[in-house]
Amino acid sequence: MADSVQKPDRTIGNPLSWTAQRLGAGGHYISEGAHEVTGRDTAPIVLRKIDTADLKAALRAGYEDFKAFRSDVIFLCVVYPLAGLLLMRFAFDQNLLPLLVPLIGGFALIGPLAALGLYEMSRRREAGGHPGWGAAFKVLESPSAMALFLLGLGLLAVFTVWMMAAWTIYAATLGPEPPLSLLSFLGEVLGTGAGWAMAIIGTAVGFVFAALVLVCTIISFPLLLDRHVGVRRAVRASIALARKNPGPVALWGLAVVVGLGIGVVTLFVGLIFALPILGHATWHLYRRAVEPVAKGKPG
Template sequence: MAKTDGHIDKTIGNPLSWAAHVIDAGSHHLGKGAHETAGRDTAPIVLREIGTRDLRAALRAGYEDFKAFRSDVIFLCVVYPLAGLILIRFAMNETLLPLLVPLITGFALLGPVAALGLYEMSRRRKAGGHPSWAAAFKVAEAPSAIAILTLGLALLAIFVVWMLSAWIIYAVTLGPEPPVSIGAFVSDTLTTGPGWAMIVVGTGLGFVLAVSVLAIGVISFPLLLDRHVGVRRAVRASVRLSRENPRTIAIWGAIVVAGLGLGMATLMIGLIFVLPILGHATWHLYRRAVEPAEELSEDYSV
């Protein structure tokens, strides 16, 4: 972007120059933020009590954002289901078949990271802007970019732990030999004691990890986009919101699981619509759950 007559020229130019601008700006902010992972915003994070009315309002606002950005967010979100289909196809190999269900369910653990661009688009629209899909990549310019990356890597680590745990559970129940066929694996899983042991233990561990990710990520990523508070404070605020509003957050988690499940049941195609609505709604839920900062960051304005 270039400044002309005191105004910002918002034309993107050719894709290469636009990409170079994003990389250059992102590198500048990442380098600047490398020593500031604790955050510079020391103002208190004031949480509000939220209820089902707030969930309905957040979903309505998320749907309105989806309608406003329809073609842009569909273009962005098509990557997520495509990646899921590729991973599922990879897991259909008989050697990796025991990881198929854990992969499908665990893929949702990365949802908060996949929705980062959607949060940014909602943030800019709420501030009165008219962002396009390109605004989603402005996340790289945020002063909290290092903190966002750190938290994203933490969720990725949880996903890896889940996949490794799923393989270990299979190895000590039905394994360690790989299944001879899909049919034999399904039969052994549903009709044998070791198979049910795998289901029960795997479901229990998956539930614990899912609840942990929900508590950690329900508002932490939007908070980091909105304010330069650092990973520790953002996660603490998210966990505290979950602890103080357990019923509301549990309902929100059920809505997210149901939406993602519906999207995955349609061979990932439904995720093209479900993910943006839930992503935008998460931003609006954050705005209803956290008192707005008294002043905006000077170096990260719309």
């Protein structure tokens, strides 16, 4: 008698039971994501004093990561100059010239989110791996993905409010009618009192938005990647670090502005180099600013 071979069960289950299983799995993932948003890591977040030497060391380490990942990060970051040029084209075509500078300045507001994959690449290289560009997308598989997503939504909300504020400032000074051309707009900005008022008020308000993002995110994204502390604790730790080290944090913000500024004035081509170096360096600054979790403590 031939040996009987058990075939895999390919019976289609009851649709109601299948749906219940899928809903149960979805509920599990939502529950896990909620735990990550609120945080499971109860170990204290110990912050260090940092100085200019730490900033320089972080930038050097960021440059070393850039050299190690050169072809990978250039491939990843080439999208940012293209996005910048598309935004410029959109502004010109849609008579939104007053929002051109705020759009460009918005790169600094969403920079921490844009560099998320770079943090992950530095984290994996630090752990002894040799990750390629695909490692940047492993963030999507991180247990903290939902917390990172929520914090990223917060940055996008800040960016949206900034654009609304910029338009309001223009409407209250030179607007609300759109300018006739780029040359006429530049003439009004530089040659009229209303234009100078718009530039001064817009710069001051933009500074407030940039400072807010810097203080809330200088270590929060890397901290969420490294530990399951939750969004609230990550942001609070970032704010606490800024309070503890106001001078170095302000200097770091200046370095970011200068780096991104160089990237912008080169028609965004410089962003291919500036963004990855600053992104990798931010991870190393986090390592210098936060004490590692002691062995045996939950993390």
